[in-house]
Amino acid sequence: MLGALRDQPADKILTLMQTFAQDPRADKIDLGVGVYRDAAGATPIMRAVKEAERQWWEEETTKSYLGLVGDPGFADAMTELVLGDAVGREQVAAAGTPGGTGAVRQAFELIRMANPRARVHVPDPTWPNHLSILAHLGIEAVPYRYFYDATGGVDADGMLTDLACVPRGDVVLLHGCCHNPTGADLNPAEWRAVVDTLNRTGATPMIDIAYQGFGDGLDADAAGARMIAGRCAETLIAASCSKNFGIYRERTGILLAVAQESRLRAVAQDNLAHLNRQNYSFPPDHGARLVTKVLGDAMLRAEWQAELERMRRSMLGLRAQLAEELRRLSGSDRFGFVAQHRGMFTLLGLSPAQVARLREEHGVYMLGDSRINVAGLSERTVPVLARAVVEVSG
Numbered sequence: 001m002l003g004a005l006r007d008q009p010a011d012k013i014l015t016l017m018q019t020f021a022q023d024p025r026a027d028k029i030d031l032g033v034g035v036y037r038d039a040a041g042a043t044p045i046m047r048a049v050k051e052a053e054r055q056w057w058e059e060e061t062t063k064s065y066l067g068l069v070g071d072p073g074f075a076d077a078m079t080e081l082v083l084g085d086a087v088g089r090e091q092v093a094a095a096g097t098p099g100g101t102g103a104v105r106q107a108f109e110l111i112r113m114a115n116p117r118a119r120v121h122v123p124d125p126t127w128p129n130h131l132s133i134l135a136h137l138g139i140e141a142v143p144y145r146y147f148y149d150a151t152g153g154v155d156a157d158g159m160l161t162d163l164a165c166v167p168r169g170d171v172v173l174l175h176g177c178c179h180n181p182t183g184a185d186l187n188p189a190e191w192r193a194v195v196d197t198l199n200r201t202g203a204t205p206m207i208d209i210a211y212q213g214f215g216d217g218l219d220a221d222a223a224g225a226r227m228i229a230g231r232c233a234e235t236l237i238a239a240s241c242s243k244n245f246g247i248y249r250e251r252t253g254i255l256l257a258v259a260q261e262s263r264l265r266a267v268a269q270d271n272l273a274h275l276n277r278q279n280y281s282f283p284p285d286h287g288a289r290l291v292t293k294v295l296g297d298a299m300l301r302a303e304w305q306a307e308l309e310r311m312r313r314s315m316l317g318l319r320a321q322l323a324e325e326l327r328r329l330s331g332s333d334r335f336g337f338v339a340q341h342r343g344m345f346t347l348l349g350l351s352p353a354q355v356a357r358l359r360e361e362h363g364v365y366m367l368g369d370s371r372i373n374v375a376g377l378s379e380r381t382v383p384v385l386a387r388a389v390v391e392v393s394g
Contacts, residue, residue, distance in 0.1 A: 012128070012367060012368065013032055013033060013034075013367065016032040016033075016365055016366075016367065017030075017032065017033055019359075019365070020032065020365045023363060023365075025363040027363055027384070028363035028364075028365065029363060029364045029365065029376070029377075029381050029384065029385065030365050030373075030376055031364065031365060031366045031372040031373050031374075031376040031377065031385070032365050032366055032367055032371075032373065032376075033373065033376075034180070034344055034345070034373055035248060035373075035375070036243060036246065036311060036344065036375045037375050037376055038314075039314075039378050039379070041378070043246065043248070044246070045246060046245065046246045046304060046307050046308075047303055047307060048294050048300045048301070048303040048304035048307065049245055049246060049247060049290055049294060049304070051300060051303075052289075052290045052293040052294050052297075052300055053290055055293060056286075056289055056290065056293060060289075065281075065282050066282055066283075066285055067273075067282070068095075068273040068276045068277050068281065068282060069094065069095035069096060069269070069272055069273050069276060069283070070095065070096025070254075070282070070283040070285065070288055071096065071285060071288055071289065071292060073292045073296070074096055074254070074288040074289070074291060074292045075092075075094035075095075075096070075254065076089065077291065077292050077295040077296060078094070078239060078241075078254045078256075078291070078295075079092050079094060079256060080295070081212070081218070081222075081295060082209060082212065082222055082225060082226075082237060082239050082256065083222070083225070083226055083229055083237075083256070083258070084219065084222065084226055086225075086226035086227070086229050086230040087229050087230055087258055090262060090265065091258055091259060091260060091262065091265055092256055092257070092258050092265065093256070093257040093258075093259070093265050093266075093268040093269035093272055094254055094255070094256050094257075094269075094272070095254065095255050095269075095272035095273065095275070095276055095283070096252075096253070096254055096276075096283035096284070096285075096288050097238075097253040097254060097255055097276075097283055098251040098253065098280065098283060098284055099240060099242060099251040099252060099253045100208070100210045100238055100239065100240025100241075100242060100253040101129060101133075101240075101253070102251070102253050102255075102280075102283070103238035103239060103240070103253040103254055103255040104129070104130065104133060104208055104238045105133055105279075106238075106255045106272070106275050106276070106279070107206055107236045107238050107255055108120070108133055108134060108137055108139060109137065109275050109279075110236070110255075110257070110268075110271060110272070110275060111139065111171055111204075111206070111236075112137055112138075112139055113271065113275075115169055117169070118139070118169055118170055118171055119139070119140040119141070119142050119170045119171070120134055120139055120140070120141055120142070120170070120171045120172075120173055120206070121141075121142045121143070121144050121162075121163070121166050121170060121171065121172045121173065121203070122134075122141050122142070122143055122144070122173045123143070123144060123146035123147070123159070123173070123174070123175065123179070124143035124144060124145060124146050124147065125146070125147060125181055125182065125347075125369070126146075126173065126175070126180075126181075127175075127180045127181065127208070130173065130208070142170075144158075144159055144162035144163060144166075144172075145158030145159050145161070145162050146158075146159050146179075146182075146184075147182045147184055147347070149349060151337065152182075152184065152335075152336075152337025152338075152340070152341070152347070152349065153184050153337060153340070154184050154185070154186060154187075154190065156186075156190050156193070159190075159194075160193055160194070160197055163194065163197045163198070163201070163203070164197055164200070164201065165201075166201050166203040167201065167202075167203065168201060168202030168203060169202075169203075169204075170203050170204070171203065171204045171205070171206050171236075172198060172203050172204070172205050172206065173206050173207075173208065174186075174194070174205060174206070174207050174208070174224070174228075175207075175208055175209075176207045176208065176209030176210075176211075176212065176221065176222065176224055176225045176237075177209060177211055177212060177214070177215045177216075177220075177221035177222070177224065177342065177343065178210075178211035178214050178215045178221070178342050178343020178344065178345070179343070179345075180210070180211075180343070180344075180345050181345050181347055181367070181369065181371035182341070182345065182346070182347045182371075183341030183342055183343055183344075183345045183346040183347065183374075184337070184340075184341055185215065185341075185342050185343075186224060188223065188224075191223070191224040191227050191228070192227065194224075194228070195227055195228055195231050195232065198228070198232055199231065199232060204232075204234050204235075204236070205228050205232055205234075205235050205236070206235070206236040206237070206238070207224070207225045207228065207235065207236070207237045207238070208238045209221070209222065209225055209237060209238070209239050209240070210238075210239070210240040210242070210243060211240075211243050211244065211343045211344065212239070212244055213243075213244040213305075213308045213309075213312060214243060214244065214308075214311070214312055214315065214342070214343045214344060215312070215342035215343050216342060217309070217312070218244075218305070218308070225237055229258045233259070233260050233261075234257070234258065234259050234260070234264070235256075235257075235258040236255070236256070236257055236258075237255070237256040237257075237258065238253065238254075238255055238256075239253060239254050239255075239256065240252075240253045241253060241254075241287060241288075241291050243344070244308055245287075245290070245291055245294070245304070247287045247290065247291070250284065250286055250287025250290070251284050251287065252284065252287030252288050252290075252291060254288075255272060257269075257272065311375075314375075315343070315344065315374050315375055318374050318375075318377045318378075318379075318382060319338055319339045319341065319346070319374055320339050321379065321382045322335075322338050322339075322374070322377065322382050322385065322386060323335055323336055323337075323338040323339035324339075325382055325383055325386035326338065326386045326389060326390065328386075329386055329387060329390040330390050330393075335348070335389075343374075344373050344374055344375050345371055345372065345373060345374065346371070346372055346374060347369060347370055347371050348366075348370040348371075348372060348389065349370060350370035350389070350392070350393060351370075352368045352369075354370070354392045354393055355367075355368050355369075355370050356368075357392040358388055358389070358392055361388075361392070362384075362388040362391075362392075364384075364385060364388050372385075
């Protein structure tokens with residue numbers, strides 16, 4: 001049987017990480033992998049999370065199973081964090097998942113169960129794993145216009161034109177904030193236009209929100225998701241705790257299914273439990289427990305929010321520094337969009353050949369589409385990157 005298997009395509013990010021690790025240059029720069037790093041290049045454990053972990057270590061009395069959808073307290077805390085008061089808790093079905101990726105996978109599985117013929121319309125570009133999971137599940141992915149290369153911003157007119165053609169029964173995938181890989185986000189007016197378009201066509205929205213708090217703040221970053229959940233008949237939301245709580249290896253995520261009809265909410269909850277049972281039975285609890293403790297304790301929550309805000313402002317500062325350095329060295333504002341983007345990622349608009357030169361000649365590692373992780377920079381390395389980019393881009 002094993003002899004019938006075929007080699008799978010190498011993951012581009014993991015391949016880049018391996019190549020970077022083998023590079024002997026001491027001044028090399030890793031802008032590929034999507035993790036937050038501080039000025040020293042470390043990915044620290046947040047202080048509030050560390051304290052929650054200490055408290056839970058003293059309190060925990062059993063490692064027995066929880067329910068199929070995980071701890072109800074985690075579901076309540078995450079529903080409040082993501083949705084605020086946009087909808088009532090009684091309208092939300094929820095299931096804990098192994099990370100945000102697990103939530104995305106379960107959402108796609110739920111879509112396929114509900115409508116085997118459904119297509120998922122994805123922004124062009126989108127996180128590559130969206131496309132990989134859809135292909136693995138045999139669900140057709142249909143791109144819609146999103147990013148305008150010439151300006152480094154959202155192609156709102158093209159996006160709305162494409163979304164207006166999505167039929168009822170299909171799903172529209174949206175990034176809640178800090179779009180990966182471009183960093184270009186919808187503004188409030190564009191979110192409203194998306195809601196109006198979805199309500200006209202009857203298409204179902206699905207929101208992947210993996211970076212809440214990294215863009216313009218916790219509430220501002222969730223504004224689009226809250227608008228859609230409050231105004232559309234049904235909404236799927238895949239949320240991750242990896243970035244904003246810094247618990248990458250704990251694999252902590254949640255899938256929310258919002259339904260205006262309470263009857264449909266109950267059906268969705270039953271199906272989320274069924275899907276968890278088929279895939280991994282019970283979701284991981286440790287990371288979920290830490291998140292619940294942080295969000296449920298006023299002092300821990302305040303400390304977490306303060307640290308998250310410092311991380312957000314650090315990335316904004318690095319963006320501003322990089323945009324200014326590129327402007328100074330290039331004598332133009334062609335990279336001004338870097339300061340306007342939000343979150344960890346930005347597409348620099350370089351060709352694969354230019355990206356290869358950055359790697360080979362300057363030891364600067366990024367994906368072939370020129371996506372960089374801004375959080376991989378520091379005040380010291382920003383000028384190094386800017387000089388290299390200007391050199392290879394002419």
